[in-house]
Amino acid sequence: MSAKKQSTAPAQKAPAPKAANAPAAPAAPVAKAKNVNVHHLTRVEGHGNIVVAIDKDGTVQTCRWEVPEAPRFFEAMLLGRSYTEVHQITSRICGICSIGHQLASLQATEDALGIRPSEQTVILRKLSLHGENLQSHLLHLGYLVLPDLLGVDSVIPLAKTHKKELTGLIALRRLSNEFCQTVCGRTTHPQRLIPGGMAKTPTVAELRELRQKLADSVDGLKGAAALFGAVKDKLPAFQRKTEYVGLVAHGEYALYWGQIGSTMDRRKPARFYRDITREYMVPQSTAKWSRNMMESYMVGALARFNLNHEHLSPLAAQVARDLGLVAPCHNPYYNNLAQLVECVHSTEDSIALIDALLTRGLRREFPAKITPRAGQGTGAVEVPRGILFHNYEYDDEGRIVQADCVIPTNQNHGNIQHDLDEMVPGLAALSEAEIELRTSMLVRAYDPCISCSTHCIDARGLEDDNPRGVIFVRA
Amino acid sequence: MAKKPKIAFFDFAGCEGDQLQIANLEETLLDVLGHVEIGEFREVRTGGKGPYDIAFVEGSITMPKDEERLKAIRAESKTLVALGACATIGGINCMKNFLGPGVYRPEVYGDRARWYETYDARPLRAVVPVDAEIHGCPIDRDEFLRVTKELLLGKKPWLPDYPVCVECKMAGNVCRYEFGELCLGIITRAGCKATCVTEGARCWGCRGLAPHANMDAARYVMEDRAGRSRLEVQDLMRMYLGYTSTTL
Ligand code: SF4
Ligand code: SF4
Numbered sequence: 116m117s118a119k120k121q122s123t124a125p126a127q128k129a130p131a132p133k134a135a136n137a138p139a140a141p142a143a144p145v146a147k148a149k150n151v152n153v154h155h156l157t158r159v160e161g162h163g164n165i166v167v168a169i170d171k172d173g174t175v176q177t178c179r180w181e182v183p184e185a186p187r188f189f190e191a192m193l194l195g196r197s198y199t200e201v202h203q204i205t206s207r208i209c210g211i212c213s214i215g216h217q218l219a220s221l222q223a224t225e226d227a228l229g230i231r232p233s234e235q236t237v238i239l240r241k242l243s244l245h246g247e248n249l250q251s252h253l254l255h256l257g258y259l260v261l262p263d264l265l266g267v268d269s270v271i272p273l274a275k276t277h278k279k280e281l282t283g284l285i286a287l288r289r290l291s292n293e294f295c296q297t298v299c300g301r302t303t304h305p306q307r308l309i310p311g312g313m314a315k316t317p318t319v320a321e322l323r324e325l326r327q328k329l330a331d332s333v334d335g336l337k338g339a340a341a342l343f344g345a346v347k348d349k350l351p352a353f354q355r356k357t358e359y360v361g362l363v364a365h366g367e368y369a370l371y372w373g374q375i376g377s378t379m380d381r382r383k384p385a386r387f388y389r390d391i392t393r394e395y396m397v398p399q400s401t402a403k404w405s406r407n408m409m410e411s412y413m414v415g416a417l418a419r420f421n422l423n424h425e426h427l428s429p430l431a432a433q434v435a436r437d438l439g440l441v442a443p444c445h446n447p448y449y450n451n452l453a454q455l456v457e458c459v460h461s462t463e464d465s466i467a468l469i470d471a472l473l474t475r476g477l478r479r480e481f482p483a484k485i486t487p488r489a490g491q492g493t494g495a496v497e498v499p500r501g502i503l504f505h506n507y508e509y510d511d512e513g514r515i516v517q518a519d520c521v522i523p524t525n526q527n528h529g530n531i532q533h534d535l536d537e538m539v540p541g542l543a544a545l546s547e548a549e550i551e552l553r554t555s556m557l558v559r560a561y562d563p564c565i566s567c568s569t570h571c572i573d574a575r576g577l578e579d580d581n582p583r584g585v586i587f588v589r590a
Numbered sequence: 591m592a593k594k595p596k597i598a599f600f601d602f603a604g605c606e607g608d609q610l611q612i613a614n615l616e617e618t619l620l621d622v623l624g625h626v627e628i629g630e631f632r633e634v635r636t637g638g639k640g641p642y643d644i645a646f647v648e649g650s651i652t653m654p655k656d657e658e659r660l661k662a663i664r665a666e667s668k669t670l671v672a673l674g675a676c677a678t679i680g681g682i683n684c685m686k687n688f689l690g691p692g693v694y695r696p697e698v699y700g701d702r703a704r705w706y707e708t709y710d711a712r713p714l715r716a717v718v719p720v721d722a723e724i725h726g727c728p729i730d731r732d733e734f735l736r737v738t739k740e741l742l743l744g745k746k747p748w749l750p751d752y753p754v755c756v757e758c759k760m761a762g763n764v765c766r767y768e769f770g771e772l773c774l775g776i777i778t779r780a781g782c783k784a785t786c787v788t789e790g791a792r793c794w795g796c797r798g799l800a801p802h803a804n805m806d807a808a809r810y811v812m813e814d815r816a817g818r819s820r821l822e823v824q825d826l827m828r829m830y831l832g833y834t835s836t837t838l
Binding site: 188194197200204207209210213274282286288292302303304305307309313314315 | 605613616623628681825826
């Protein structure tokens with residue numbers, strides 16, 4: 116097996132950010148103007164640009180996070196569709212979060228139609244979410260973030276230089292795929308999750324086998340934690356106080372359900388999500404941005420960690436301590452570490468959930484009987500990148516009359532921009548390559564899913580104080 | 591050793607679920623990478639330059655500007671492969687075509703509709719010649735490997751020309767129609783091992799129509815025999831099969 120060592124030269128104008136992890140040069144007067152223009156940032160889902168211009172005197176002229184994407188009109192496409200297929204359609208908003216989209220969608224539908232899924236269904240759904248969390252976090256950490264920390268431009272050269280570490284991560288990721296396969300039938304766009312229940316459940320033997328494999332994977336996770344612990348000082352020590360928003364629920368590390376919690380605000384039931392997300396449009400993006408108490412807020416693994424860290428499983432709490440992750444943590448780069456901690460939590464909690472299922476006995480259940488009725492409902496689920504809301508209104512035949520989806524990455528865009536605003540002036544003395552690396556790593560730390568975020572743009576219902584005359588950046 | 595063939599991945603409007611299946615090959619992916627040189631694979635790295643031996647393209651064409659980019663990719667690639675339903679048949683994106691731009695634009699953009707450039711969604715083959723298609727939503731990993739292998743060996747990839755029902759029977763499923771439910775397996779091209787039916791749902795039609803699918807008979811089965819309403823049948827057919835000259 117020889118993954119070919121790639122020639123350096125990435126497509127961007129700036130020089131290769133390879134091995135640019137050297138400590139920051141002491142702030143010297145900036146001799147020449149600097150321009151960083153990252154067109155279509157690599158190793159993120161979807162397309163985004165970073166534009167930074169610093170003049171000769173070291174003054175930041177431009178500092179922008181741009182989101183150009185081709186919207187796909189999901190909210191319009193849902194109009195008139197029946198409750199039986201809505202979750203299958205919204206699943207296609209995003210391949211990586213397809214399970215989370217299905218669950219948020221099912222919750223919204225069930226809320227609107229007054230259906231309560233059984234306890235067994237809820238456990239299986241929580242398991243699905245853990246599986247997806249593992250799939251997504253491991254992909255992000257292993258394939259997208261690790262190259263930055265090891266000073267290479269992609270995961271490909273790591274197959275040579277860090278074979279053992281990489282195969283360890285790949286094995287974990289394969290397990291996360293098997294996990295989703297076992298619980299929801301497919302790794303992406305699963306078919307077992309349906310309104311009111313599960314179309315098919317895993318067998319006892321399958322669950323036992325999965326439990327065993329998860330238990331065996333703990334060592335691998337510890338290895339991954341050690342690997343990231345060893346290179347974590349490559350994550351810049353940048354701090355900015357902001358608001359963190361995520362689900363909170365009594366006595367658990369809330370992922371599947373709960374109220375909307377904030378580090379600065381009162382809890383709110385999910386159906387008041389619009390009070391928090393307050394979306395507005397900005398000139399540089401086709402996606403909508405959000406704000407609540409401050410100018411912006413952050414969602415995702417770090418937000419969940421800050422809100423729910425007391426409920427982490429024992430080993431996950433231990434790994435957090437070992438990694439030096441302490442709540443409240445205001446370093447957005449540490450979102451990567453929070454994801455790693457969540458991988459451990461998801462594994463341990465899944466083992467506990469499987470035990471619970473096996474102890475209570477797996478039952479053959481039939482999905483709840485559904486009689487369509489008019490109504491409105493909201494679903495709120497923590498997906499890998501943060502809190503996701505779906506809100507639907509149905510007519511009395513169970514067909515959609517109004518749909519709204521608020522995507523985690525859209526809630527993060529504003530926070531990314533504010534982080535850049537605060538960070539970039541301090542980088543004025545660095546080389547262009549170094550500025551590019553720092554800003555790219557920042558955006559990557561948020562694990563943005565831009566393809567997801569712009570597929571749900573919705574410009575209706577803007578508040579009056581919103582900037583008008585939006586300029587849309589084209590891909 | 592001969593020069594390694596250069597492959598690249600591109601995406602248009604889609605969920606990137608198909609490229610994800612390629613990442614999901616895990617260890618096998620490393621083996622594949624040993625035999626090819628990766629040009630462009632944005633989720634992993636950029637920086638490759640054409641020409642490419644094989645370009646895999648995911649997603650639908652949804653605005654005039656996409657056409658230029660796709661044509662440029664076509665011009666640089668010896669073989670162009672459509673990856674996944676959005677690219678092969680237009681897929682989910684074509685649902686909006688039935689609303690008409692008069693509805694979908696204002697519905698999403700309000701009074702800013704005129705800012706956007708967009709038109710009816712379409713598959714790749716509506717814009718450029720496509721050499722091979724890997725169907726599915728998302729694609730089947732084994733099928734991707736098989737087709738890629740065949741292409742690397744210079745063969746024309748094989749596609750099943752029978753409907754999903756054949757594989758569904760092989761999987762030992764009870765037919766959805768026995769439960770009085772709808773299923774598009776009767777007209778959809780096989781190759782997915784009937785996974786959706788096996789996992790408890792129905793066939794949604796994501797692999798496109800099988801060659802010579804008998805639409806009149808299908809309608810008879812769905813409406814007259816299974817007794818489902820015209821609207822339900824239409825909904826299902828418009829989910830993936832929207833880009834077609836057949837009336838749906
Ligand atoms: S074909 Fe399906 S899996 Fe592929 S991009 Fe389109 S929606 Fe996603
Ligand atoms: S369930 Fe669908 S795919 Fe299977 S035999 Fe019946 S119609 Fe064909």
